[in-house]
Structure formats: structure tokens, C-alpha cells
Amino acid sequence: MTHPATAETLFGLSPLVVSLAIFVLTYAVIVTEKINRSVVALLGAGLMVFAGVLNQAEAFHGIDLNTISLLTGMMVIVAITQKSGVFQYVAVKAAKVVKADPWGLLVMLSLVTAVFSALLDNVTTVLLIAPVTLLITDALRIGPYPYLFSVIFASNIGGTATLIGDPPNIMIGSAAKLTFNDFLINVGPVAAVVMALTLIPIYFIWGRKLRAAPEDRALVMAFNERESITDARLLKQALFVIALVIAGFVFAHALGQEPGTIAMFGAALLLLLRVYDKKAEEQSHAIHHTFGEVEWITIFFFIGLFVVVAGIEKAGALELLAHKIVEWTGGNFTATAYTILWVSAVLSAVVDNIPFVATMIPVIQSMGNAFTPEQIDILWWALSLGACLGGNGTLVGASANLVVAGMAERAGQPVRFLPFMLMAFPLMLASIAVSSVYLWIRYL
Amino acid sequence: MTLRAVPLLPEPVCLRPDTSLLEALRLMLDKGVNHLPVCNGGIWAGLVDINDILGELLPASARGEHGLKDLRFVGDGTALIATHIKELAAKRVLDVELLDLPTLDEDTPLLEAALLLHRHAAPLPVLGADGRLKGMLSRRALLAHLIAQVGI
Numbered sequence: 001m002t003h004p005a006t007a008e009t010l011f012g013l014s015p016l017v018v019s020l021a022i023f024v025l026t027y028a029v030i031v032t033e034k035i036n037r038s039v040v041a042l043l044g045a046g047l048m049v050f051a052g053v054l055n056q057a058e059a060f061h062g063i064d065l066n067t068i069s070l071l072t073g074m075m076v077i078v079a080i081t082q083k084s085g086v087f088q089y090v091a092v093k094a095a096k097v098v099k100a101d102p103w104g105l106l107v108m109l110s111l112v113t114a115v116f117s118a119l120l121d122n123v124t125t126v127l128l129i130a131p132v133t134l135l136i137t138d139a140l141r142i143g144p145y146p147y148l149f150s151v152i153f154a155s156n157i158g159g160t161a162t163l164i165g166d167p168p169n170i171m172i173g174s175a176a177k178l179t180f181n182d183f184l185i186n187v188g189p190v191a192a193v194v195m196a197l198t199l200i201p202i203y204f205i206w207g208r209k210l211r212a213a214p215e216d217r218a219l220v221m222a223f224n225e226r227e228s229i230t231d232a233r234l235l236k237q238a239l240f241v242i243a244l245v246i247a248g249f250v251f252a253h254a255l256g257q258e259p260g261t262i263a264m265f266g267a268a269l270l271l272l273l274r275v276y277d278k279k280a281e282e283q284s285h286a287i288h289h290t291f292g293e294v295e296w297i298t299i300f301f302f303i304g305l306f307v308v309v310a311g312i313e314k315a316g317a318l319e320l321l322a323h324k325i326v327e328w329t330g331g332n333f334t335a336t337a338y339t340i341l342w343v344s345a346v347l348s349a350v351v352d353n354i355p356f357v358a359t360m361i362p363v364i365q366s367m368g369n370a371f372t373p374e375q376i377d378i379l380w381w382a383l384s385l386g387a388c389l390g391g392n393g394t395l396v397g398a399s400a401n402l403v404v405a406g407m408a409e410r411a412g413q414p415v416r417f418l419p420f421m422l423m424a425f426p427l428m429l430a431s432i433a434v435s436s437v438y439l440w441i442r443y444l
Numbered sequence: 445m446t447l448r449a450v451p452l453l454p455e456p457v458c459l460r461p462d463t464s465l466l467e468a469l470r471l472m473l474d475k476g477v478n479h480l481p482v483c484n485g486g487i488w489a490g491l492v493d494i495n496d497i498l499g500e501l502l503p504a505s506a507r508g509e510h511g512l513k514d515l516r517f518v519g520d521g522t523a524l525i526a527t528h529i530k531e532l533a534a535k536r537v538l539d540v541e542l543l544d545l546p547t548l549d550e551d552t553p554l555l556e557a558a559l560l561l562h563r564h565a566a567p568l569p570v571l572g573a574d575g576r577l578k579g580m581l582s583r584r585a586l587l588a589h590l591i592a593q594v595g596i
Contacts, residue, residue, distance in 0.1 A: 092517060131512045134505035139524055219523050227517035410511075411504035 041304025048311035062310025073263025079293035087128035102210035114158030146206035160388035161191035180249035322366035344386025349393025452579025458483035490542025
């Protein structure tokens, strides 16, 4: 089947001008947060086609189905797994391992959050860890703020470490054909270092003053984490599938497979294990319910953004930007890498990092003429570190931050925008400084 | 027929917004009621529900959506509840979300009053033209009146 050629753009304007106008308008409305971001992105995508910048085939081609499948598959797996109570189990166990010592608890909750965020999405992780955090600090009669602050930081830092930890990495990995292992080897170490170093200022600001009475600690030690496991069969099935999926990610490259297929297959396998012994009607009900828990807002946001970005990419705007960046840095590779790292970090602290990364991916791809493939890989790490760690800068920097703030508010312990930023922004910049040193030592 | 014909609950106690939750709870227990009206300078402000006071005794992390689904793993938890009971003295009725209920007046038709009562799990306030609380209309009062009217 042949597709019709791109129609004449509206009003006879150049595709570059039209596509940029749609792009700027879309992003501007997204930033105002007045209208749901998925709706705005889909409208922007539609306009790109109606205005004749793209035809439908080109628009569909712009949608990275590997990213969409990976996100959707992991969301299904997480939606099922969280019902087993395993996250609560681990959080309570972690608190008891350190005998409910306040500082030990903060370190453990941060580590648990970081590890879960590396393997699952950040929002789910904090949705599961923050309530347990609030409960334990309630029992210990300590203000939860330092703990919630650390959970936010740990979720974004942990998410940086792997291909599947944070949506920017999923997008970068998919576009640049970087594997799970590539991320683990290249950004994993710096994420671990940043996590450890972040705990030092947190200790001096809050940690050393945290105290809990022995009777309150005894209360936490009396928690029975085994009671958290509400469905042992589900737990076994979920852990089996997650282990299989992660093994799949690790060996994906050797097997010649993409992460999207692995995640989607894992989701289907877990659904099968959940329903194979049920009647047809119960199966439909259970699967309908699980699919209902997928965050479709995020998925449709991605779909719309991919099309909008495909529009400006086809019109040549991103190649132009790439040339400008290279020109501005005088073709100096180190300066380009640092520019990407720092600009990504600062922008991701104040705006959603997903649209930013969606835009930057074709920009970096267009730099192929100026730099070698090995150098381009380093730019991917700079973008990943900047976009993921930058999310820590303000309360609106990442969805997980807002989720924690929302829960804290409902629990009567609000996390305010300015006080959070005054602490978080410098700490975020410090993590980017650490990343700069890492890039310098390892690659530059 | 309108509400004018229905005898209201006698002597409604109206709490001031700064009444402590502990005091409100004690009054509820003394009077054997599950709700107490709250008035600001005599003007109706809302209804405090005993279930909200019970909610204050639970860990905040288990209240509301996305909270902890169950608390079995916490075990006994008496010490935790005791801490929260002590805190009731420092919390005011205004700190809990008061029930936002439709208000009635003496000209409200009985059928409309019956429908509104059926839709809300609490007695409803009957206000004067100046917004002051004249009394609370309970299911029992309305039903007793209706039965007497029909005369069976």
C-alpha cells in the first residue's frame, strides 16, 4: 500500500514554521497544566497531521512502540504485583533490620526505594513506600519530612540506574538501541555513588538529630511483616515473572530481542497465571480490572508527544537545533556533553522531563555527523543523568515527587514547594556535579 | 405538608468550631448520638461525625485513597491509638472535614425532606431565615411523625 504524499501545509507557510508553532503551542499548554497533558499532546499530534506537516503513516511511524510496550507491560506487571503486599513486607522488614533506629530507618527506606525504583516505575514505588514510611514515623513519633524527602530523592536516583527505572531512560534506550546492561554499566555506578553521597548532607541536616523513644521503637519492632503478604500464591507468581522479565532484559541483546516484547510477554504471562483456573466471566472481569490500572494518561501522553516531535523532526527543526548546539560549543565534544547534562538537569527540575527527552533524542541523533558513535553514546548518558536526576530539583520535577507530596498532605504533613526546593535544588545540582566528574573520569 | 409540623430533636447542642475533638467525643458518648452540629456564632457550619473522630485515631497513612490497605501487620497497635487519643484534646472540630449536608427550612415539603434524609447518612439541619440552627431533623422524628399522620 502506498501512502499519499504529505499535503501542502496550511496557509502556504513552510513546514518548519508550522511545525514549530504547533510544537511551541503544545508544550506551552502542557506547562500551564490547565488541561490534562495527554489531551494536549494528542491534540498537538492531530494538528501536525491536519496542518500537513506529517501524513498519518508518518505520524504512526513516529510513535515508538517499543517504549509504549515496555511502559504498558511493566505497568500491568506492577499493578498485579502490588496486590501481594510484597513492598510493604520489604519496607517493614527493612525498618526491623535496623531495629527501628531513626537514622538507620531513613537509610534503609532510601535504599529500598532506590532499588524498587530501579526495577519498577518511580510513581508506583513511592505510592507503596510512602504510606509505610508515614506509618512507621507515626509509630516512632518523629516528623516524617526527612523521610519523605529522602524517599523522593531515592526514587529519582534509583530510577536513573536502569533502562526501565525512569521513562526518559526507556525512551533513550529504545531510540539509541541501548540495552538494559548498557544502562546498568554506564549510569548504574554513578547513581549508586549519588545515592550514597546524598545521604551525607541529609545526615547533617536532619539525620543526626533524629531520636525515637525505646518504647516507640519497640512498637515498630512488634510489627509482623509476614502479615503484609495478603496473597502468597500471587506473590510467588509475580516474583517468578519479574525475575523472568529482568533476566529477559539482561539477556535481551544476546537473544536479539527488544525490551518492549519482553515486558509485554511478561505481562501476558502473569495475567495467564492469575486467571487460567477461573471461569471465562471471572477472567474477563479480572483482566478488565488490571488493564484499568494501567496509567493510560501517561501512555497517551507519550503517543501524542512522539507524533509532535516527529513533526518538528521531519520539518528539520531538530537537526537545525543540533547544528546550533554543536556550533555554539565550537564542535567541542566535552562542552557539548556538559551542556546537555546541565541544561537537561535544570530544565527537568522545572518542566516535565518526558517531553524534553522526547525532543532531545532526535537532536542528539542528528549530531551523528559531528561526533563518533562512541561519543554519541556518552551524550545519551549525559541526557539520562541530567533528565532523571534533574527531577529532584523541585516538587514538580517528577511525578513521584507530587505523589509523595499529595500523600503527605492527606496525612496532615504537607511538603511545601519553596522549602522543598531550597533544600532539593542545591542537592540536585550537587548530584549533577558528581555526574560531571563521573563523565570526566570515565569518558572525557 | 411541610417540616413546620414535625417536632425537631429537643435542645440541639451546637459546638463552637474551636471545641476540641475530645470534648465533642465525650458529648457524643454522654448523649448517645453519632453526630453533633457545629455553629459559628450561631450560624450553621456543618456536622461532625463520630466516624471522623474514629478516623483520627487511625494512622493517617491508612486514611484516604492510596493509603495502607490493611493494618494487620501492625499487630495490637494500642500504644499507637493511645497516642492519637491524647492528641484529640489538641485538635478542634474544625480540623476534621465537617459533613457538608443539604439544609432544610420549615417550608421544606415532607417528601423532599424524606428524600434528602434517605440520601445522607446523618440527620439534617433545619435553619431559620437568618441561617441559625433551629434543630436537627432525624429519621426517627420524621418517621414517627409520618406514622402518626397516617394513623395506622
